[in-house]
Amino acid sequence: MNVPFDTFQVKYGIGQPVSRKEDPVLLRGEGRYSDDLNLPGQLYAVMVRSPYAHAVLRGIDATEAKDMPGVLAIYTGQDLAAADIGPMLANVGQKNRDGTDVRIPRQMPLTIDRVRYVGEPVAMVIAETAKQARDAAEAVVLDVGVLPAVTEAREAGEATPLYDEVPGNLLLDYHYGDAEKVAGAFARAAHVTRLPLRNNRIVVAPMEPRSALASFEAEELRFILRLGTQGVFGMRNNIAKVMGVEPAQLRVLTGNVGGSFGMKASVYPEYISILYAARALGRPVKWTDERSESFLSDSHGRDHDLTGELALDAEGHFLAVRMTGFANLGAYLSNATVIPPTSNTVKNVVGVYRTPLVEVSTRCMFTNTTPVGAYRGAGRPEGNYYMERLVSAAAREMGIDPIELRRRNHIQPAQIPYATPAGTVYDSGEFPAVLDEALVAADWDGFSARRAESRRQGKLRGRGIGHYLEVTAPPSKEMGGIRFEVDGTVTIITGTLDYGQGHASPFAQVLVDRLGIPFDRIKLVQGDSDELIAGGGTGGSRSIMASGTAIAEASALVIEKGRQLAGHLLEAALEDIEFSAGRFHIAGTDRGIDILDLAARLRMAPGLPDDLPRSLDVEHADQYEESAFPNGCHIAEVEIDPETGMTSIDRYVMVNDFGVLINPMLVEGQAHGGVVQGIGQALTELTAYDPDGQLLSGSFMDYGLPRAVDTPSFSFQSRPVPARTNVLGAKGCGEAGCAGALPAVMNAVVDALAEVGVNHIDMPATPARIWQAIQAQSSDGRHQRPSA
Structure with missing residues (x-):
């Protein structure tokens, strides 16, 4: 390798905001999707x-x-x-x-x-x-x-x-x-x-x-x-x-x-x-x-x-x-x-x-x-939505400040590991600190002035909290294959699959960290069943934990094979061979060989002893057993026009604990996408059937996907506490945006409507439903659940 490993580690290692490898191809319109294929x-x-x-x-x-x-x-x-x-x-x-x-x-x-x-x-x-x-x-x-x-x-x-x-x-x-x-x-x-x-x-x-x-x-x-x-x-x-x-x-x-x-x-x-x-x-x-x-x-x-x-x-x-x-x-x-x-x-x-x-x-x-x-999220956003709506409603009914009620019931860091009545054991987390950081980021204390300004404009203003925790990465078997190619590149093979998340860069970052392979020489294979010996697919926010762990373990196997082979080529005892920064070397000397050079030498080395590996290639399958527990606090502020029922999200802040961030830029993008999906479900997306089972919302003319105009600018902050359930310390992030957004947005809507006596409304809180709820309350003083 002509470039020092430290250069790759600083720019492309774990924790760096590396751009997605696949984006240039996709942005040029050169992607190959299923309908592009013909025989x-x-x-x-x-x-x-x-x-x-x-x-x-x-x-x-x-x-x-x-x-x-x-x-x-x-x-x-x-x-x-x-x-x-x-x-x-x-x-x-x-x-x-x-x-x-x-x-x-x-x-x-x-x-x-x-x-x-x-x-x-x-x-x-x-x-x-x-x-x-x-x-x-x-x-x-x-x-x-x-x-x-x-x-x-x-x-x-x-x-x-x-x-x-x-x-x-x-x-x-x-x-x-x-x-x-x-x-x-x-x-x-x-x-x-x-x-x-x-x-x-x-x-x-x-x-x-x-x-x-x-x-x-x-x-x-x-x-x-x-x-x-x-x-x-x-x-x-x-x-x-x-x-x-x-x-x-x-x-x-x-x-x-x-x-x-x-x-x-x-x-x-x-x-x-x-x-x-x-x-x-x-x-x-x-x-x-x-x-x-x-x-x-x-x-x-x-x-x-x-x-x-x-x-x-x-x-x-x-x-x-x-x-x-x-x-x-x-x-x-x-x-x-x-x-x-x-x-x-x-x-x-x-x-x-x-x-x-x-x-x-x-x-x-x-x-x-x-x-x-x-x-x-498949149940994770739902569970968090139920609890957070109940907590906010309980605070209102009991006359307890909603922040104080949450603090009284927080699981404290000193209580972790914490066994829940659901049979899970939280391994890490600082839930009170996450809430405190979110309150500062959201300017919680400045809300009264903003609400007063909204009132002067004839609007209702509310704020809501979504203090979530997800149980991610269900147990599964995952492949971490590493193959050293003839052209000097290295291929990662794993059974998760990228359907928009951007796996190629973070998986490569793990390999850069573990083996010192130059980032631009790493390729990824996920979409060919013939290449796999195991694979759980992508789901449950598991990819970086399952595939990342398997890749890290496969890297350790590569190093062990490499030490044996380097010892043979360098004519040194196995116990004297060390590996660091992408290089095998004899301890205490400057004699060594880079890992890619070793892989190339093996292809040309005839007559290796029978007890030595024939290559550095590894096919490894990891049985991933332990879940992780990403968590965070989202705070939304909304304005509602009581004359039309229209809701706009004015401010949105999130502080998340995703453990070790392999690629912070991609993590933030995943959080943004999840929040937008949560906003859509909370405010606009209504799947409606008539009594005969005909789908009434059967096109984008009738079904309200959120548009760019429906979304605010997001404030994204991280307070990571490394997970103890996997070697990377990661917790998963792909579905957390939904888990925080559903309760944050709906609690904010209810907080705004509480000014006119409405204390509950179902998702989606469409303009028609909000207007109906306000009219029902104003007409007889009692909240009525609005119809679709």
Whole structure:
């Protein structure tokens, strides 16, 4: 290496704000997303989707469609079933509160007997062009017997069952906690705060709609699927099960991915169907979702309807928190659907507070709506939203300053490690100090003057706190591969996957830190299942902890192999070989060899002894066991125009503890993105169905994604306390913005509306809902929950 290692460490090591490696390519428009991919002779698939939310499927008439120009085939669920493809089974991993097993219904890639939501695929048209396939799909006629539909989880128990084997539409009757002890705590409480808390359904709406290209290699009896996803290793294994083939018979490839945050992690019916078609027709088959279809076909997020209760003693100390209610699963189940309203709510609702008891009871219900999956945070923002709304409401009801109430209940640094009633153990954190820094950054003491100025302008002004803690990085197995290439570069191979986060730079920074490899010589492979021996994909804010730990451990293995090989080449004893700053050297001398030079020498060194490694390459898989606990305090100030209900966010401050920041610039960007998604859910994003199950908010004309004008400038500060649960000291940051934003924004909205007597409003606090709440209060002096 011609440049001293110290130069790379200072500029590109851990803790440096290094630009994203992939940005120049993306900014030049040279990214390779799924729809950019094409193969010679490819055909095009279009799905025939149900226009009914609930109906018996008596028959499918494709007579006219089959004779249309360019059409090669039209497949139904019967065709796939005859080939022993399906069903698509999810894994709940939990039992009902009475100890009985959950009965999971079968989902076929193309439904056979009944349609259960608008947009469900019932057939697939294959044609020479996409336009020909679309025209033919419109000519397919469904013979159905329409059934009553239900869209609200709270009403699903009395509705027509979606499945014969799931009476009352109840998939899972979940319960956590000691109900008797919790009831006792509430019985002796001096005060109980109780709030209805609706976590509204979200359309994920990534920048890149889903697309996939399937091919079949007949000689090798092997499928290849190119698509955007969050992890190719798990996607390969799950799809192989549905297809009835061994994982080795399927290769999954992913290039650039234009956003996901949960939605693209699942196996979808379209992927299975085009793989079947590619084999049946002997030609590649491409499918690309249109935006109007994606509102129906992509999994939605959230949709929980719970009542939160917080029991406090006379001094305001927390005695217990209890959450009871319903979760809307949609029409089918994915692997992540039940986690947010059940176990992840349990783990995250306690937050930064000493709360002796927690109880969560959730009835997970099927409805005639688009299936729900993981969405940014998947239960972490929800749990924090519930607790922070309860804390702010309790402070108002008891006449205790909201800051003082939080301080009275903080888990103190001296109490860490702290075992929570949710079964987690916090390893690090300085929660009181984080709150104090946020108060200073937000100019908390100057709020009165700003509120007075807003009043002079006829506006309502409020401030809100979101003092959050997340349980991130669920246990998983992750790969950290390091390969020294012939051209002098080094490739990192790992099973997480970048769908916008910017993995290449921080992963390279870990390698710079551990091995002294020049930053510009490091490449990253994540999107090829053939390259992986393990991989949990990206999710749960786990990437830098899981992949970073695996890369660090793999680096240690490289060093151990290098010491053996350097000792041989330098003719020195193993115990005399040391490694530092990218160089192996004989202790006490200036004799040594750089790591890249050693890798090059090995390729030219014949006749190594049999007991020595043949290269520095490492394939390593780490079993990541311990979670981490990022936390922080977000403070928002909003102004509301009572004449229109319009809300604007005037100030937004966040102080976060993400542990060791591998790349502070990327961390801040992730926090900004999460906050904007939280603002959207809190104020504008409303997924609405009519009573017949038709999606009323089915386009960007009707669905309120936040725009740049809806967001403030953010004040971002860090108060990092290194995690003790991983070698890097990192805690994860990708979903924390949502966890802080939901309660901060909604507490601010309620604080503003409290001036006119409104003490609660559900998300999304749209202008219409706010105006209705104000009008209801002014007309009869009592708060009424506004309608959508």
